[in-house]
Amino acid sequence: MALLWLLLLLALAGPVGGTWDSCRSTCGLRPMVLNESSAIPEYRSSDSANGTSLDVNPGTWTGIASIQVTLENGTWHMCSGTLISHRWVLTAARCFTTAEDVHKWKVVLGATDLAQPGREAEVFQIKRVLKHKNYDHDSERNNIALVELEQPVECSDYIQLGCVPDSSVAVAELKTCYIAGWRASPESAPGPRLVLQEAKVRLIDVQLCNSSRWYGGAVHPQELCAGYPRGGIDTCQGDSGGPLVCKDNTKEKFWLVGLASWGRGCARARRPGIFTSTQHFHAWIRAYTHPHPPKPSPTPAPTRHSPAPGTVPDISFPKRTLMQFLEKLQEMLELLRDRKG
Template sequence: MVRWRRILGGLAAALTVASMGTLVSASPASAEPDGPQKVVGGTRATQGEFPFMVRLSMGCGGALYSPTLVLTAAHCVNRTGATTSITATIGVVDLNSTSKVTRRSNYVYRAPGYNGNGKDWALIRLSSPVTGFATLPIATTTAFDSGTFTIAGWGAATEGGGQQRYLLKATVPFVSDSTCNSSSMYNGQIVATDEICAGYTAGGVDTCQGDSGGPMFRRNASNAWIQVGIVSWGDGCARPNKPGVYTQVSYFSSAIASAAASLGG
């Protein structure tokens, strides 16, 4: 089973060199050595469509929580503490674009008590603010934790594939905890309080390796984007009866806001 949906640091760097001619390295301190998660079945996003999307150099995604903070997955980083080893790329759908904005990290906050089973969120503080890009508010109640969600990322387009140059997007439907935990799907592996599932019973559309930490989002009552999930894990990519599993942001909204405040964001 491919659990996490991040590309391993060394592999991500190698793929970046091979496909884009630019080396963006990640030290062992910035990402865990083990752990799996492009958007499978997606279409190319247009420039400016999702201005809050962030690509992280360890092979993960993220979203701008504030001008100085990126919300991502805990399994994309290995500890809370100072680090300058992560590069965030912002403001483009094409990672080769000369108009991309980059920032180095200066601190990582990983969810307290994270042990690989739920609590899969983290904040990365940037060395200086980015301006001119929309941030992505997080859901603070369960009101938006159902319906149809949008997913986006630069991860693999097929299970086991490499990261993509262009940002892809797709939509996936909510899957209830009871259905996702059924014997035909994840057989009790879902942490119902911490996680939310989304995908099609038939498969075909999903996040995949390299999408970890990226947002799952939808429109709120005011038709603005709101983040309801963080790409976390799944059994392979886009397999039948194996929907994507996402951190349920609403459950952690207070903890995320508190951590953000402590980081000055």
């Protein structure tokens, strides 16, 4: 009995060490961008529009996902997304406008080189896709979708969660922002080799983006602009649904503020990237990823009889806590079995 109580305490305390063994209660706590130095390309007002992006190291963008489809001529990276819970990836609805069979699609997490994902990468089959019911393909309004995975994700140093900001976060005041996406490596041969790259960007006032010399009113209130007035750095083909993340101004936390949605051309002057604002859809996201929020347990009424001396009181645990305990117990039993063998 003492061993069981010890295992239960371990389950409640959570993992020990430098990694998380599940995706519970953590998001954006480790920087999705490790290198905040000037080495990451950033456009300055005196520069010409010739910005470039940099390859990233494994474990730098831990929440980013490659959404792929298998066709008769091979498997292809189609869009990007971000893991936001142990079963859900957030992406753009336009990625699935022609998707007839989701079973041909998959999600790859923890990879920086899609040609050589490495041992840290994980592949998940898609259970279902939930596009926003008001998504309009022509205007790209409400361009957001949730992808449910067949199996839950186990977090690691290479796979962690992105944080969707709620209404308490002043997104417009965030100063340090980044984009990432897969690009064909110039050294790749004989075929294209997609590697993850990143770049620093700035949030641009939507009113400026909607001015006559920019987008002329085409940007919707639920969208963000990010990039530089003279262009040079931008998202492009294959980046749809990809993350726009910004560092919190006071905490060591990164917010997933946008999903790459659309733009006119790539990296053109006065045509920055347009991103779906995740904050605007926070309630919609929670409605599906947290459909049954836990209710506070009522205070038990006093009983006439107290537990007998030496007995364990009858304690009711939430189902998730019990499942975590059983998983820990199974791991411990397997460890003891291996040692005895």
